[in-house]
Each structure stands twice: as C-alpha cells, then as structure tokens.
Amino acid sequence: MTAIVWFRQxxxxxxxxxxxxxxxxxxxxxxxxxxxxxxxxxSQLGAAxxxxxxxxxxxxxxxxxxxxxxxxxxxxxxxxxLQALIAATGATRVYWNRVYDPASxxxxxxxxxxxxQVCEVHSxxxxxxxxxxxxxxxxxxxxxVFTPYWKAMLKSGIQRLPLPSPPHIPAPTVPVASESLExxxxxxxxxxxxxxxxxxxxxxxxxxxxxxxxxxxxxxxYKDARNFPAQPATSRLSPHLHFGEISPQQAVYHxxxxxxxxxxxxxxxxxxxxxIGWREFSYYLLCHFPQTIDQALDVRFRQFPWAxxxxxxxxxxxxxxxxxxxxxxxxxxxxxxxxxxxxxxxxVASFLTKNLLIPWQAGENWFRDTLVDTDxxxxxxxxxxxxxxxxxxxxxxxxxxxxxxxxxxxxAGDYIRRWVPELPCSSPIVDLKASRERALERFxxxxxxxxx
DNA sequence: TAGCTCGTTGGACAA
DNA sequence: TTTGTCCAACGAGCT
Numbered sequence: 001m002t003a004i005v006w007f008r009q010x011x012x013x014x015x016x017x018x019x020x021x022x023x024x025x026x027x028x029x030x031x032x033x034x035x036x037x038x039x040x041x042x043s044q045l046g047a048a049x050x051x052x053x054x055x056x057x058x059x060x061x062x063x064x065x066x067x068x069x070x071x072x073x074x075x076x077x078x079x080x081x082l083q084a085l086i087a088a089t090g091a092t093r094v095y096w097n098r099v100y101d102p103a104s105x106x107x108x109x110x111x112x113x114x115x116x117q118v119c120e121v122h123s124x125x126x127x128x129x130x131x132x133x134x135x136x137x138x139x140x141x142x143x144x145v146f147t148p149y150w151k152a153m154l155k156s157g158i159q160r161l162p163l164p165s166p167p168h169i170p171a172p173t174v175p176v177a178s179e180s181l182e183x184x185x186x187x188x189x190x191x192x193x194x195x196x197x198x199x200x201x202x203x204x205x206x207x208x209x210x211x212x213x214x215x216x217x218x219x220x221x222y223k224d225a226r227n228f229p230a231q232p233a234t235s236r237l238s239p240h241l242h243f244g245e246i247s248p249q250q251a252v253y254h255x256x257x258x259x260x261x262x263x264x265x266x267x268x269x270x271x272x273x274x275x276i277g278w279r280e281f282s283y284y285l286l287c288h289f290p291q292t293i294d295q296a297l298d299v300r301f302r303q304f305p306w307a308x309x310x311x312x313x314x315x316x317x318x319x320x321x322x323x324x325x326x327x328x329x330x331x332x333x334x335x336x337x338x339x340x341x342x343x344x345x346x347x348v349a350s351f352l353t354k355n356l357l358i359p360w361q362a363g364e365n366w367f368r369d370t371l372v373d374t375d376x377x378x379x380x381x382x383x384x385x386x387x388x389x390x391x392x393x394x395x396x397x398x399x400x401x402x403x404x405x406x407x408x409x410x411x412a413g414d415y416i417r418r419w420v421p422e423l424p425c426s427s428p429i430v431d432l433k434a435s436r437e438r439a440l441e442r443f444x445x446x447x448x449x450x451x452x
Numbered sequence: 453t454a455g456c457t458c459g460t461t462g463g464a465c466a467a
Numbered sequence: 468t469t470t471g472t473c474c475a476a477c478g479a480g481c482t
Contacts, residue, residue: 138480143478147460147479343461394461396475447476
C-alpha cells in the first residue's frame, strides 16, 4: 500500500503525526511538497520567508535521504496535483497535518471532500498544543483574554510525549518525478539573502539544537533578560516554529524535561512556555474570529481616522530613517536579519500606528514581507494588540515613548550602535509630544461609538 | 445573581 | 530622583 504524505508547515520528521501514521500504515511512502504560487491576499509568502522555505525544503530532503527517501516537489494548485499523483502512483491514502489559517482550512476541507471520492484521507494536528475549539469558556464561547485562556490550557494539560522520528521511510518502488527546488523561484534574483541567512541555521536539526542551547544558556534569566534587545536572551525559535521544523509540543516537552534537572529555571521557563502560549492564542483567535486577518476585531477601529498622505513617512519607517534611534535600529535589524527583537517590534509598531497614525495593516504587510518568521496569526494578532484594536488590546493611552524605551531597555546603547552606527542619526520625522496628543485625541473620538 | 478584582509588555504628571 | 495616581471600560472569572 502506498501513502502520500503532504508536507506543508510541518517540515520535520520527528513528532510529525501525519508522517508517523503513514509509515505505520503503508509499505511505501511518497513525501510531497506543493508550492502554490497563486497570489492570494492572505497566504502570500513574503520574500524573506520564501528564502527560509527554500532552505528548509532542502534540509527536509537531506533528512529524508538519510532514512531512505526523497522529497517530491510539485508546483501549482494542490488538488489537481494530488489527484494526478494518486492516479499515477496508485496511492490509496493521503496524510497531512492541518494548517490553521482560515484560507488553508477551507481549502483543505474542499480537497479532503474531493479526494475522499478516490482514496482515504487522514489529517492531524501537529502545530498546536490543542485544537482551537477544544478550549472554551463555560458558556461555550471563546476566550478573548490571554490569562484565563492560558490558565484553562494549563489546567487541561498541554504536555504529551512527542512522536518519534521514523527510523526508515520506505520509498516507492517506482521513483516519482520531482520538480527542482530552484524552479520554485524562492530565492531572489539579486542575492540579498546571503548576508541575512548568515544569521540562521535552517532545518529540523538546527531547530532542536537552538532549543537545547537556549534552555541552559538563557532559560533561568529569560523572564527579565528577554526585554533587552542587545542580549541574546530570546529563543529565536519563531521561524523554526512557523515552518514546523520543531513543534510546540517538542518545545514544551524539552522545557519540562530540562526543568526536572534545573528547577532554578522554573520562573524563567514558565514565561518561555507562556510565549508558546501567546503563539497558540493568536491561532486560537484567528480560528474563532477569521475576519480579523485584515479587519480590526474592535469594530470601532474600522472607521478610525488615520492620518493622510503618509507615503513618505511610511517609507522612512521601513528604511529605518525616522530619526528615533531605537526605531531605526529595529527596522534595520529586520532588514538585515529577517528578524526583530520582540520588545523592539512593539516599539516600532506603536510608533507607526500611534505617532505616525498609519494603519496597522501597512506595518503588518511590511513585517509579512521582511520577517523570516512571518506567521499570519501571530503577525496580525501582534499588530492589533499594539494598535489597541484587537483582543486583550493595549489601552489606547498606552503609547510607547521610543526615547524612554531605549533608556530603560538599551541604556548602554549597545543595540542601537549595532544597527545605527552613524549616530546621531537624521532629525526626527515627528514631534513625540504633539503626535502623542494627536493620537490620544483621535482615540477619544472613536471611544464609546459601540464595541464588538 | 450581584459585586468585585484583574488584565504581558506604558507614560505623564504631581507630590 | 523616586513614587503614586491616573489615563477607559469591559469581559473573565471568582466569591
């Protein structure tokens, strides 16, 4: 019996439910990845993420070769490709792990219905700790506040043993043709990606190593040190988690295991697991409120009086030329490495949406294109939280002051100097005090105009 | 059921 | 220089 394992955002061999169950059930396994270049508004792959995907697919293929198989690459619309592959190989089962953004969920539902005419289809959860519909309030509606949500999650139990990596994945006896990875065109023509990728190691092995290095190096101090962008105190697991090179269950499992031997790291690592929880919560909200992909959850914000004629200001923000050192440092870190420290993400987002009064969607789009860890749910959630229009949002008067933030979290200026060596940088593009007051005034205008 | 406290990440201002 | 208070208002969850 032959089974197709359709890889999507689960580019790993360990703790991969679809792969695990396919290997147990089938004598021959066809590992497949489909690149669908059709432009859609929600699932378009940003330039930096495309580069990561290229390397991740390469790593997955290498790992598959080590256990006797190869990754089959195809390009185009998923359903006809799967149907053709089933017809050509006589496969009788298709396995995949679910992807939880609304567009993928509805597409997969259609594909499942169509494929069930000709074969068995099995889908699994391999990217979330729990299914989003499993955890609800006592009245049956979804949580909108993180703390009670996370408490309920912990109470119901988030730990389980990760599935082992199959020691051997039997290849089909008749080889299946594959397109070349280069034909996907994921790498840019002008190779700006080489210096960016010098900051990263891609693939399942690197992802696990990253976690295992992080736990002893930074686990104990995580709670406080993670706020200081000059320190390498955060896990940097986000791109690995996004592409599924490691699962959140694996992160939780290894963290708990580490804690049994290093109980002193308890406080720090509870906060680290809480960050895994925030990732989970953003998927949870996106599943329950799918319209929040591009619309504010708080309906009052759908007619927020944003500033006009801001093209030039947006451009200066993107290029890291705002004249505010910590903002410019963050935007340049993003440009050079495909990643930005979490605290700095909040600072630059607050600056864009509040001091410049530019819609959060503009910032969300730029992040989507330039981050290697772009994750629809986390990105949308984070931006809405900062803009004050999402679930559990920051109060409207919470406007970060970039000068005070750098004094508090980069007092020695190490982070700023690393990315803005030409200090003092250009003159500020906006007056902090005046722009803060302008934002507060406009937020007051929409207050009381009705809520969700 | 009513009443109460609390809520990831802050800043300005007065004392 | 540091510390306390206020900046809204609503849903979650407890008593």
